Amino acid sequence: MLRIGKRMLSWNSTKFKMAGQSSEKITSIDIGEKIADELVYGNRRDGTPHGATAGEWQPDNVKLKMLADEWYGTSALNVGYIGLLSLGKTVGLSDTEFDMQWQFFEEVGPTGQGPGTVTIYLPVCRIVNPHLAGARGVAGSEVDLDIRVIEPPQGNGVQLASLIRSFSGVGAGF
Numbered sequence: 001m002l003r004i005g006k007r008m009l010s011w012n013s014t015k016f017k018m019a020g021q022s023s024e025k026i027t028s029i030d031i032g033e034k035i036a037d038e039l040v041y042g043n044r045r046d047g048t049p050h051g052a053t054a055g056e057w058q059p060d061n062v063k064l065k066m067l068a069d070e071w072y073g074t075s076a077l078n079v080g081y082i083g084l085l086s087l088g089k090t091v092g093l094s095d096t097e098f099d100m101q102w103q104f105f106e107e108v109g110p111t112g113q114g115p116g117t118v119t120i121y122l123p124v125c126r127i128v129n130p131h132l133a134g135a136r137g138v139a140g141s142e143v144d145l146d147i148r149v150i151e152p153p154q155g156n157g158v159q160l161a162s163l164i165r166s167f168s169g170v171g172a173g174f
């Protein structure tokens with residue numbers, strides 16, 4: 001059997017964009033979310049629930065690490081993300097909202113085999129905690145960013161937050 005281009009998705013498969021700007025200097029990213037619901041119990045003798053409440057969508061802050069020069073920029077021509085997100089230093093970082101996209105991509109072989117593309121899209125975010133720390137050593141300097149997720153992320157077009165409840169609008173009698 002001969003296989004061409006069949007690779008599993010890995011860190012080397014990733015592409016990243018923040019506020020429309022691509023970067024190859026991201027060193028880690030962690031995205032999480034949950035539905036905080038509650039089981040509803042009655043007086044069933046076996047102690048099992050009747051169901052669960054709809055709950056509410058709760059995002060974690062995205063934990064993002066990037067090389068310091070990518071964040072701060074290095075010259076008037078390379079303003080970095082801090083210059084981009086502050087609109088050229090005219091507003092504070094907390095004043096702007098932006099989107100992010102993290103994508104895994106591997107070419108599909110001529111026989112149609114291979115993983116293809118996985119796209120994680122975060123439509124509305126904002127910086128809430130940039131953190132720079134230095135230490136003795138030979139590693140590249142990184143900035144740790146906490147990024148607030150305001151609208152639900154989508155993985156290949158699917159989101160955790162309820163779509164049905166967002167479209168149903170009003171209840172009976174309203």
